[in-house]
Amino acid sequence: MAASSPAHAHVKWFAPYIVGAPPQPIAATLTNLWFWTGIALVLVFFLVTRAIEKSSAGETILSGMDRITDPLWNCLDNFVRVVIAAFFVAIFAVGGVYLTPDLKTPAEWVSWTQLLIAGLIFSRKTQPLAALGIIGLWLLALRDYDVFHLLDYLALGVGVAAYLVLEASSNPEWRKHRFEALRWGVAIALMWSSLEKFAYPDWFYPLVEEKPFLTFGMPRDVFIPMAGVAEFTMGFGLIWTPLVRRLSAIALFVIFNAAVYPFGRTDLIGHALIMAIIVAIAADHTREVHFLPAVKRRLAGVPAGLAAALVIFVTGYWGLHIAIYGIEGNTGTASGERLTHTPNPEHPHGMHGATATAASAATAEAAYRAAMDRMHGPMMQGIANVDPDQAFVLGMIPHHQGAVDMAEIVLKFGKDARNQHLAREIIDAQKREIGEMREWLKQKNIPQP
Structure with missing residues (x-):
């Protein structure tokens, strides 16, 4: 706890960015001592957690967590639906955005669509329509924004839409996977977006200069790769075994909450949905492991699974970037300032002209x-x-x-x-x-x- 990383919201909330710019070569990360230090520390945490989980103490700990979270677990669907609805009411009130303050639009009717989505969530008969509306907003944002940028939001949007469809289903075999859809959505979103800390560490520099307390006194080039490891691995933990995923969710909840005070209400609105889903994961009493259960139950499966996740996501991120923009990248012509969080006038760090x-x-x-x-x-x-x-x-x-x-x-x-x-x-x-x-x-x- 004493050595935990401070909160970091999605970097594009706080710094200028050009998605088409060529990312830093992956070799720079693979030769970074602090990246491997972070990986080693996380592996120790995961292995110790799995060892405890496999022992008799594991079920005792999980049962204790169940008792603490029973009140929420008994009404978890209501909690998730209320938060989703509240999120869409909040972005309706903000106005001029698609799904987060990062995705701006001048179309007024989009805001009214968000209010309609919020209303559709409270009936199981209309939840699939709300899910369709969420996917529709993502597709509209895709029309106005770079496809590579929109991939940051795809998994979360699809996860929430899948939850609404599965929760409304009368098929119990389908419905039991509703919280799993949320977990995978958040996990993939976190693992994908965390790679920006390795691909574009310079996006973080203005933020670290403006708010140096974030690093706890660590040099920025030490802190940024280790923060990236923390975000990726905690996201990975959300799709692992029950104790690992619940402890990962608790850690992420602390991190996201710590960002609210220094970054304000905009950050709270932008990350409210992720934070609520993380709470739901921490309160989830289910013990089932559906994807590769044999691998996840073995201690050796932890490093193997993490290595596989890194290979898949790194190959996908750098490979897709090259496929879209070419090896040299494409910065293009700036069409305006791409920032989501209004810069502090005392510490401006946006791109102007x-x-x-x-x-x-x-x-x-x-x-x-x-x-x-x-x-x-x-x-x-x-x-x-x-x-x-x-x-x-x-x-x-x-x-x-x-x-x-x-x-x-x-x-x-x-x-x-x-x-x-x-x-x-x-x-x-x-x-x-x-x-x-x-x-x-x-x-x-x-x-x-």
């Missing part, structure tokens, strides 16, 4: 030149206005944005601590003044640049 170029630029010089090229045209157009007051504001907004872009570039490429501090002060001041100038334009009914 030239900073998006900086993320893929080979050198700081290339990024600075792109920032200046981006600034020059709008600034010259602004100062050409015949009204000197309007010319001042319309010219200064792109000028200030250019300063912000340069400051963010030095945060990416620079190393000097004083420059880093100065850059953050420039960003704070220039953004505040941009806001004041935009407010002036709004009061004067002048079109925004």
